[in-house]
Amino acid sequence: MADAGEEAPPDPASPSVSSSIDDLISYARSQSSSSNKEEESPDWAKEVDTLKRGVVLVANPASFCTDFGGKKFSPKPTLLSKFGLTLPPPVDLGPDRRSDLLPVLILVDCHEKRGVRAVLLNRRTGYLLGDLEQPPTDDNDSALGPAPILEKFCIQPLWFGGVDNVSSGLDMLHQCPMVQGAKKITEDGLFWGGDPAQAQDAMSDPSLDRVMTGFDFKFFVQSTTWTTNDIEKEIKSGTWIKAQVSKEVLFKSRDRMGTRRAKPLWTEIMELMGGEYVELKERFYDEQ
DSSP states (O other), X not given: OOOTTSOOOOOTTXXXXXXXXXXXXXXXXXXXXXXXXXXOOSXXXXXXXXXXXXXXXXXXXXXXXXXXXXXEOOOOHHHHHTTTOXXXXXXXXXXXXXXXXXXXXXXXXXXXXXXXXXXXXXXXXEEEGGGGGOOOBOTTOOBOSSOOTTGGGTTSEEEEOOSBOOOSSOEEEESOTTSTTOEEOSTTOOEEOOOHHHHHHHTTOTTSSSOOOGGGEEEEESBEEEOHHHHHHHHHTTSEEEEEEOHHHHTOOOSOBTBTOXXXXXXXXXXXXXXXXXXXXXXXXXXX
């Protein structure tokens, strides 16, 4: 209780104090909104008409699910198996896990005669790069030998690019322009290829705007290929949505982090594209 002559502290539950707090929150939000308008968000995705390197193919649920939007479908087993699926994504998995199974790929090569090559962006093998370079052990199971060749990438996941064996080694999608032999495939700075061993030095090149880490690289085994005629047929039939997606979205960590975990890649791209694609995503989630 306040002493006589002293002004009692304001009651936090009183209307005037609540109003003041609300005003402060509103002001802070307006400042944040104003700041965000000045600097465009790095997370974006938009539909495109062309088919070229760097374009992202996003699965249409109607081609991969048995039920979508209140209708029944019969996905082709050959289409499912092309992306490592034995069955259509079942409804009882829940919306996020189910959307994780919808293929999202980035085109890394487009050629009229050689066809189209892409890698899956949302299929992890369950291995890390370090698992591929286990040093020899003695009878006491103690590690021997030199450090792994790809020491700076040891904790990076190994991704499953598809069922086709096009190259015999590791393929690499990354954000480092200093990697020798890499090809730029998007305007905002995604690169394909190069030597992973040399990349360890390239990512700390002093001419770069920032020092890069292993998280600026994705490593793949195998890939997904089509003839030019086959991919055009699939696009014409509505199997794929063609999009340009920012590198920040494609390289965002989507490991589970409680309530702060990132959305599945398919889901985030649909939401960022807006309009009919948000509606498509909502119909897909409403199936649960």
